[in-house]
Amino acid sequence: MFAGENFITSKLDDAIGWCRKFSLFQYPFVTACCGMEYMATACSHYDVDRFGAGFPRFSPRQADVLFVVGTISHKMAPVLKRICDQMAEPKWIVAFGVCTCTGGFYDNYATVQGIDTIVPVDVYIPGCPPRPENVLDGLIKLQDRIQQQHGTGIRPVLTPEDRARERSFTV
Amino acid sequence: MNVPLLSDQIKSKFPDAVIAAHQYRGDDTVTIRPESIVRVAQTLRDDPAFQMNLLMDLTAVDYSKFAQEPQGKGGHINAGIALKQPSDIPDANPWPGPATQARFEVVYxxxxxxxxxxxxxxxxxxxxxxxxxxxSALWGGANWFEREVWDMFGIRFTGHPNLKRILMYAQFEGHPLRKDYPVTQRQPLIGPNN
Known part of the structure; x- marks a missing residue:
């Protein structure tokens, strides 16, 4: 069956999307207790490597996915913004846990009320902390989103209004 | 157990400095005048009768809304404030409450x-x-504690070598643990005011 010369036909976008979604280099931006659940997901029992996302790169310039894991304070916000800006396109951002989604129960002077107020977010994983199954579900949703994106790397989730809003933030 | 209470020993050594003293469930507390804190602290550290070689905590209390009903909608605006006078809480040996009418108390x-x-x-x-x-010249650990109290309550510590904010950022305005700092007030460094 595989003898001789073989070929398959596909759309270029589909092929690029398939390659991208199974080779996710992630940057774990871990600030709080959600990091435990992140580690549980990354270890062998749940094995995030099954989804091609098992390789954390601790440099934003070599990462595709930014996992924002844990509470972000206003003091930390410029750091997160800079890390996000340093990542090369195509890039995706995952809000891990309720603190990054909405601020969670930290409704106070110190905490950013959802990181989507400072950086664009592709997937929200709620939970305090989210269970590993929940994280894997979010990861699969991110893979679906990557598969659907155009091969040029332009993020369909960003509307022109989003881009204007992103540019309006200053550090 | 005929050892005199530590607060009584302080009273006998500094009769002019002590404002009040009380005991609550085995904890001995003494309230002293602000100008005598360094004198008393030096004695507590160096006197063989005390030998206080560890400053476990240094913090502050804002009594400005103490024992008042919460103001504002939702009832959570005054979260963390005692709603009853200490004398209203049934106890064989109740805490007499703050010793003076001063707004703040620094607690060591x-x-x-x-x-x-x-x-x-x-x-x-x-x-x-x-x-x-x-x-901070007596206990090195007081350095960061005093910076935290300055940051959160806005109490200045004269003679501190480096009195600047420790938890919040330099551009932050106000002192968030003062009871008149609104719970919902936000001061983001970047992004919209959320």
């Missing part, structure tokens, strides 16, 4: 590791002049 917890005793020292600080002498 001293521990002696060799003698295994501890003492809480409270110092009233007026709102009109929120200043008190630093004890």
């Amino acid at each position: 917890h001293f521990v002696s590791l060799p003698l295994k005793h501890r003492l809480r020292v409270k110092v009233p600080v007026e709102e009109s002049k929120p200043e008190i002498d630093s004890i």
